[in-house]
Amino acid sequence: MALLNIRNLSVEFATGGGSFRAVDGVDVTVDGGEVLAIVGESGSGKSVSMLAAMGLLPWTATVTADELSFDGRDLRDLSASARRKVIGREISMIFQEPMSSLNPCFTVGFQIREALKQHLKLDSSARKKRALELMEMVGIPAPEKRLTAFPHQLSGGMNQRVMIAMAIACDPKLLIADEPTTALDVTIQAQILDLLTGLQRDTGMGLILITHDMGVVAETAHRVAVQYAGWKVEDQPVETLFDTPHHPYTAALLAALPERATERRLPTIPGVVPGQFDRPQGCLFSPRCAHADDLCRSTVPPVQSAALGRARCHYPLSVPAKEKVQ
Amino acid sequence: MSGPVVTARNLSRHYESGGGMFKERQVVRALSEASFSIQPGKTLAIVGESGCGKSTLARLITLIEEPTAGDFTINGVEAVPENWDSLRTQVQIVFQDPYGSLNLRHRVGAIIEEPLKIKRPDISAADRADKAREMMAMVGLRPEHYDRFPHMFSGGQRQRIAIARALILEPKLLVLDEPVSALDLSIQSQVLNLLLDLQQSMDLAYLFISHDLSVVRHVADDVVVMYLGRPVERGSKEAVFSAPRHPYTVALLSATPSADPARVRKRIKLEGELPSPLAIPDGCPFAPRCWKAQDRCRAERPLLDDADHAAACFYPENPDDTA
Ligand SMILES: Nc1ncnc2c1ncn2[C@@H]1O[C@H](COP(=O)(O)OP(=O)(O)O)[C@@H](O)[C@H]1O
Ligand SMILES: Nc1ncnc2c1ncn2[C@@H]1O[C@H](COP(=O)(O)OP(=O)(O)O)[C@@H](O)[C@H]1O
Ligand code: SF4
Ligand code: SF4
Ligand SMILES: [Mg+2]
Ligand SMILES: [Mg+2]
Numbered sequence: 062m063a064l065l066n067i068r069n070l071s072v073e074f075a076t077g078g079g080s081f082r083a084v085d086g087v088d089v090t091v092d093g094g095e096v097l098a099i100v101g102e103s104g105s106g107k108s109v110s111m112l113a114a115m116g117l118l119p120w121t122a123t124v125t126a127d128e129l130s131f132d133g134r135d136l137r138d139l140s141a142s143a144r145r146k147v148i149g150r151e152i153s154m155i156f157q158e159p160m161s162s163l164n165p166c167f168t169v170g171f172q173i174r175e176a177l178k179q180h181l182k183l184d185s186s187a188r189k190k191r192a193l194e195l196m197e198m199v200g201i202p203a204p205e206k207r208l209t210a211f212p213h214q215l216s217g218g219m220n221q222r223v224m225i226a227m228a229i230a231c232d233p234k235l236l237i238a239d240e241p242t243t244a245l246d247v248t249i250q251a252q253i254l255d256l257l258t259g260l261q262r263d264t265g266m267g268l269i270l271i272t273h274d275m276g277v278v279a280e281t282a283h284r285v286a287v288q289y290a291g292w293k294v295e296d297q298p299v300e301t302l303f304d305t306p307h308h309p310y311t312a313a314l315l316a317a318l319p320e321r322a323t324e325r326r327l328p329t330i331p332g333v334v335p336g337q338f339d340r341p342q343g344c345l346f347s348p349r350c351a352h353a354d355d356l357c358r359s360t361v362p363p364v365q366s367a368a369l370g371r372a373r374c375h376y377p378l379s380v381p382a383k384e385k386v387q
Numbered sequence: 388m389s390g391p392v393v394t395a396r397n398l399s400r401h402y403e404s405g406g407g408m409f410k411e412r413q414v415v416r417a418l419s420e421a422s423f424s425i426q427p428g429k430t431l432a433i434v435g436e437s438g439c440g441k442s443t444l445a446r447l448i449t450l451i452e453e454p455t456a457g458d459f460t461i462n463g464v465e466a467v468p469e470n471w472d473s474l475r476t477q478v479q480i481v482f483q484d485p486y487g488s489l490n491l492r493h494r495v496g497a498i499i500e501e502p503l504k505i506k507r508p509d510i511s512a513a514d515r516a517d518k519a520r521e522m523m524a525m526v527g528l529r530p531e532h533y534d535r536f537p538h539m540f541s542g543g544q545r546q547r548i549a550i551a552r553a554l555i556l557e558p559k560l561l562v563l564d565e566p567v568s569a570l571d572l573s574i575q576s577q578v579l580n581l582l583l584d585l586q587q588s589m590d591l592a593y594l595f596i597s598h599d600l601s602v603v604r605h606v607a608d609d610v611v612v613m614y615l616g617r618p619v620e621r622g623s624k625e626a627v628f629s630a631p632r633h634p635y636t637v638a639l640l641s642a643t644p645s646a647d648p649a650r651v652r653k654r655i656k657l658e659g660e661l662p663s664p665l666a667i668p669d670g671c672p673f674a675p676r677c678w679k680a681q682d683r684c685r686a687e688r689p690l691l692d693d694a695d696h697a698a699a700c701f702y703p704e705n706p707d708d709t710a
Contacts, residue, residue: 102571202659216660246436246598248657251642255656273571276601276644280652299648317576318646319605325583327576327605333541334571 063090064235064267065114065152068128072106072113075121081337083122084110085291088364088371089269093234096261096268098278098299101288102334107271110288111237115148132234150180153228157240159220163212169223170208176227195226200256218249222256229260235267236260242277254281275318279303287311290334290345296371307370307377310346344375352376390463391424392559392592393448393478397457398422400443404665415664417443419616420457422691423609427559428586430593432603432624434639435613438661441596443616445564448594449480462559476506479553483565485545489537489552496533499523499552506556522551525588526581543574547581554585562594567602579606600643604628612636615672616664622696630705632698635673671700 072084084106091097099107113124116136129136131147139147156162164172173192177183183191196204199222212220221241228236238257242250258281261268270281278285278299285302287295287310295308306312315321316328332349335341344362347353362375369377402415418440425431433441446452448459450471459466461474479502482488489498499519503510510518520530526547537545546566553561566582567575583606586593597603603610603624610627612620612635620633631637641655657676662668668675671684679702691699 102573218660246661247600247642247644248436248638249660250644251654252656254644255654274644275572275646279646279648279650280644303646303648314572315646317572318601319576319579320601320646322605325605326580329576329580330573333543333574 062133064093064095064132065089065091065269066128066130067110067114067126070110070113070124070126070129072109072118073123075123076337078337080123082340083291084113087288087291087293088296089114089286089293091235091267091269093267094261094265096258096270096281096283098270098272098282098285099288100272100275100278100285102273104290104334105288106291107288108239111154111239111269111271115152115154115237116144117148146180149176150231151233152235152237153231153233154237154239155221155224155228155241157243159217159224160212162224163220165212168209168211169215169220173208173223173227173230176230180231191230192226195230196223198229198260199223199226200252201226216249218245218253221245221253225253225256225260229264229266232264233266235269237269237271239271240273241270243272243274250277257281275315276320287314290340292345292373293371294346294373296367302370305370305379307365307372307379308346308374309350309352309376309378311370311372312378313349313351344373346374389427391426393459393461393594394424395448395457395459396422398444398447398454398459399456400440400447400452401455413665416616416667417664418447418454420691421611421613421618422457423611423618423621425560425592425594425609427592428590429608430586430595430606431609431611432595432597432607433611433613434597434600434603436598436639436661438615438664439613440616441598441613442564444613445480445562445594445596448560449478449562450475451480476556477558478560478562479556479558480562480564481546481549481553481566483568485542485549485569486537488549489545491537494534494536495523495528495540495548496520498537498548499555502552502556518555519551522555525554525585526551527577541574542570543578546570546578550578550581550585554589554591557589558591560592560594562596564596565598566595568597568599575602582606600640601645612639615661615667617672617699618691619673619700620698621691626696630696632696632703632705633673633700634677634679634704636698637704638676673700 067089070084070087074081074083087110101107112118114129170192173195174188177188177191193204201207201222242253272278282299284298286293289310295311306315313330330349335345341348343359344357347357356375362373365372365377398421400418402417403412404415405413421444423431435441447454461477464470464474466474496519499522500515503515528547567578570578595606607624610624611618614635620636631640638655638657659676670686671689674680674684683701689699689701691697
């Protein structure tokens with residue numbers, strides 16, 4: 062059984078201009094020991110779907126799902142205090158901007174010890190020891206000295222290491238990392254990704270990595286979920302996704318990568334992602350899709366089989382001969 | 388053939404900072420001794436991590452700030468303050484964040500026309516509007532966009548507005564400071580294609596600043612790699628990407644993730660982080676993080692020579708490549 066199991070998750074925001082469906086019928090599963098990447102352009106609902114699962118959205122959000130379970134427990138049935146025990150301890154999250162999650166008024170050592178205090182029964186000296194151990198685990202040089210530093214005295218990369226230290230403080234079963242390296246330079250990004258995947262391997266935790274960077278996906282994920290405008294449009298193992306994307310959006314996105322260019326002009330995806338007021342009928346990708354026909358423009362496409370990358374599409378690409386019916 | 392659009396010699400920009408009551412005055416060496424030239428119709432890419440001096444260089448070349456040392460020419464004319472006024476029509480800049488760089492209270496048409504209004508008061512309002520509409524068509528904006536406000540546009544379209552505005556004076560050189568870094572992938576390719584088309588049709592020279600090596604590999608003719616305010620490698624794109632010489636370039640290339648899960652990673656792990664620009668080490672600035680550093684590197688600073696493919700390093704990689 063999957064560690065995290067989300068079926069048919071939808072999120073609607075009440076906005077000034079009416080309600081807005083930011084996440085629409087998304088399934089997410091991740092196993093212990095698995096690295097799932099959720100990839101998609103900005104606004105595709107990556108962050109909102111995870112925040113919804115954690116119960117961290119504001120009251121303006123209406124969250125519905127057929128299933129929302131973690132480690133066999135239904136997250137929706139938990140009392141507020143039981144939920145707090147799970148979120149933050151068994152599931153933890155890190156975000157793109159470490160500076161916005163760290164409190165500028167307290168030393169990083171204090172903040173790590175507070176995280177430990179909240180979730181673990183350790184006395185003060187054990188917390189101190191564990192804080193130091195965590196700083197070492199995440200590769201912070203001169204950790205004793207760094208424990209007394211304030212966030213603004215550390216670089217972006219160091220603060221992200223501190224965030225990771227806090228996130229793994231209670232040995233979570235699942236770590237959700239939301240664009241953890243987007244604000245960092247590539248040499249520091251490489252260090253942080255190595256750190257995250259190394260910790261994941263050593264502890265056997267599940268890891269959900271949210272990113273918009275196909276390179277990061279290729280180098281870290283086991284499985285990839287592609288999101289578009291609140292839909293999950295494809296879900297495949299990483300090896301096959303890059304070779305044989307089944308959803309036209311995935312294929313177009315991969316083709317637009319400069320590193321895959323075969324000529325000076327890059328293949329493009331015409332138009333832009335639909336917004337709140339121009340969501341099309343039928344397939345959300347149909348205004349931009351080279352394969353769209355009347356069926357696509359009128360009817361919401363089904364989710365195809367796993368062999369077809371669970372593509373949410375009427376006409377998935379690269380259909381193996383045996384899958385072709387008719 | 389005409390000469391280079393821009394030729395820079397040892398361009399430097401140092402800032403004095405601090406100097407408060409209890410603080411010692413400190414010098415930030417934002418940019419030191421950058422030399423390069425760009426031919427018409429060609430793209431020179433400047434790559435390096437944040438804080439290495441890319442935007443400082445952009446501000447010097449676009450005549451926003453004066454260098455503290457070194458000099459440069461635009462179309463053969465010395466870019467000294469006396470000449471700035473006449474040179475400003477020849478070099479324009481496009482920034483990463485189109486939102487921050489456009490006047491949000493003005494309509495698109497007025498935004499695009501503004502440089503013309505300031506620089507060419509002889510042109511009538513009607514001709515100005517015609518010219519603006521012509522530019523809008525060139526960058527893929529529609530005629531009805533002329534009367535709209537920037538907030539009604541997506542990031543990619545705002546970048547088109549910024550490009551139209553930058554090109555309305557028909558400059559020879561466009562400085563592009565992270566022009567696609569804020570854009571989603573599907574929009575990035577639209578804007579990169581536009582830039583390539585415009586370069587070809589207007590014979591534009593680009594100074595293309597980016598931290599994204601896969602974008603640079605696609606657009607550049609020549610590349611300068613910067614580290615802590617200094618160029619550390621310079622060469623043709625082919626030479627720099629296929630036979631990088633400076634250990635920092637090698638590390639940067641190996642850290643750049645590739646969208647190919649089958650690629651065997653041979654990542655060079657760089658220890659540590661960028662030192663503060665206030666405390667640039669003596670000797671080779673890369674020595675504290677370099678796996679090849681010797682005593683000599685810590686004592687003496689390696690220079691970047693004038694070779695076609697040059698690296699400021701005593702013990703370069705791929706030394707046999709003579710490209
Ligand atoms: N609190 C909110 N109220 C209204 N809309 C929101 C809110 N948070 C996010 N959204 C919208 O939901 C959509 C999905 O957002 P998000 O999940 O943050 O995208 P991303 O894939 O970039 O993480 C976006 O269109 C965003 O504007
Ligand atoms: N006006 C200024 N005063 C003091 N320091 C500055 C100023 N502008 C830039 N710097 C410093 O110069 C260095 C180079 O900055 P910048 O050119 O913006 O780098 P990049 O664009 O490569 O990220 C940085 O350390 C930056 O903090
Ligand atoms: S359903 Fe139709 S429009 Fe949508 S992605 Fe598939 S082929 Fe394209
Ligand atoms: S000069 Fe020495 S320290 Fe500097 S890059 Fe070359 S080998 Fe490394
Ligand atoms: Mg997000
Ligand atoms: Mg910059």
